Amino acid sequence: MTINHVMVIGAGQMGAGIAQVFAQAGLNVKMNDMSQDALDQGLLGIEKRLGRAVEKGRMTEGERKAITELLSTTTDLKDAADCDLVVEAVVESMDVKVSVFQQLDEIAPSHAILATNTSSLPITEIAAATQRPEQVIGMHFMNPVPVMKLVEIIRAIQTSDETYQAIEDMTKKLEKTPVEVEDFPGFVSNRILMPMINEAVYTVHEGVASPEDVDAVMKLGMNHPMGPLTLADFIGLDTCLYIMEVLHEGFGDSKYRPCPLLRKYVKAGWLGKKSGRGFYTYD
Numbered sequence: 001m002t003i004n005h006v007m008v009i010g011a012g013q014m015g016a017g018i019a020q021v022f023a024q025a026g027l028n029v030k031m032n033d034m035s036q037d038a039l040d041q042g043l044l045g046i047e048k049r050l051g052r053a054v055e056k057g058r059m060t061e062g063e064r065k066a067i068t069e070l071l072s073t074t075t076d077l078k079d080a081a082d083c084d085l086v087v088e089a090v091v092e093s094m095d096v097k098v099s100v101f102q103q104l105d106e107i108a109p110s111h112a113i114l115a116t117n118t119s120s121l122p123i124t125e126i127a128a129a130t131q132r133p134e135q136v137i138g139m140h141f142m143n144p145v146p147v148m149k150l151v152e153i154i155r156a157i158q159t160s161d162e163t164y165q166a167i168e169d170m171t172k173k174l175e176k177t178p179v180e181v182e183d184f185p186g187f188v189s190n191r192i193l194m195p196m197i198n199e200a201v202y203t204v205h206e207g208v209a210s211p212e213d214v215d216a217v218m219k220l221g222m223n224h225p226m227g228p229l230t231l232a233d234f235i236g237l238d239t240c241l242y243i244m245e246v247l248h249e250g251f252g253d254s255k256y257r258p259c260p261l262l263r264k265y266v267k268a269g270w271l272g273k274k275s276g277r278g279f280y281t282y283d
């Protein structure tokens, strides 16, 4: 199947990065969000990153201009009516995602693939909310999207081979590496990563070490590029908590219980880098 027109829903840190890599691969991309402000911020971030790429000599001014021309923004979901592929990257909530997919199912052309960038929720349940479950799939990008090479591809139990193949081909076109995984809570990436982050929060909660020292141990001792608490702030503490809740509920195993300190920070609105405060403070 030919994919030329793409819509990315949600212009947060993931959505804007996803829109950027599709445009860089030569596709027409509409970025959708309920908030014009989020769209403006998302577009500004893309323009800054492309500008830096030109400064560093990784891209010509002509290429930057061509990429920018492929990108547009809209607050109207009905603009998905001419899209071949929609990638949803809204908040990590089943209710919100199901509502978006049900609307898209009415709007998008019958051949269109509906993909979700969910980091943990069951793709099978999202697919079942539509009349085209065989064309629903998980396309899980990593943060920061323009830099990270992996896309985890998750089939719902209903996903057709044709849909899987189209998304695997598209991932390669984006110059990323696809890895196919089964539809289980947190897939592979967050089933392994998030309990480590949650355990790092417990070590702070129990007074074993400060956030700085926990991060120093994992950076200097294990060669992680970021310590787990810096990474948690980078991902978003709300997203980390949602994922832990999906693991806890999905497996019914107490080893996945979210740390009370993580809950407290999210309740305080300390969501990490995006809100200016998490385990660290940001300008």
Ligand SMILES: CC(=O)CC(=O)SCCNC(=O)CCNC(=O)[C@H](O)C(C)(C)COP(=O)(O)OP(=O)(O)OC[C@H]1O[C@@H](n2cnc3c(N)ncnc32)[C@H](O)[C@@H]1OP(=O)(O)O
Residues within 6 Å of the ligand: 049, 052, 056, 118, 119, 141, 142, 143, 144, 145, 146, 147, 148, 189, 190, 193, 225, 226, 231, 235
């Ligand atoms: C939660 C989920 O569902 C799944 C997930 O995504 S989990 C999160 C997965 N991601 C990670 O684990 C990231 C871990 N951290 C890293 O790999 C690195 O710290 C990093 C790539 C983010 C930054 O690398 P660094 O070497 O420390 O910093 P820096 O030298 O400033 O950046 C390296 C490159 O990344 C780019 N970069 C850094 N942050 C960026 C961002 N937020 N967006 C886009 N590009 C970014 C920089 O522009 C730079 O590129 P150039 O050299 O080409 O200009």
Ligand SMILES: NC(=O)C1=CN([C@@H]2O[C@H](COP(=O)(O)OP(=O)(O)OC[C@H]3O[C@@H](n4cnc5c(N)ncnc54)[C@H](OP(=O)(O)O)[C@@H]3O)[C@@H](O)[C@H]2O)C=CC1
Residues within 6 Å of the ligand: 009, 010, 011, 012, 013, 014, 015, 032, 033, 034, 035, 038, 089, 090, 091, 092, 093, 096, 100, 117, 118, 119, 120, 140, 141, 142, 143, 234, 235, 236, 239, 274
């Ligand atoms: N953060 C990460 O590292 C990663 C996150 N993910 C997943 O990507 C998704 C998005 O995460 P992230 O980008 O971090 O989140 P953000 O909070 O940065 O962005 C989410 C965006 O979606 C918007 N939004 C919410 N509901 C709707 C809706 N119904 N229609 C259109 N837009 C909507 C939000 O608007 P508003 O702010 O106005 O509510 C916000 O702009 C989640 O499913 C997350 O699990 C996947 C990989 C990594």
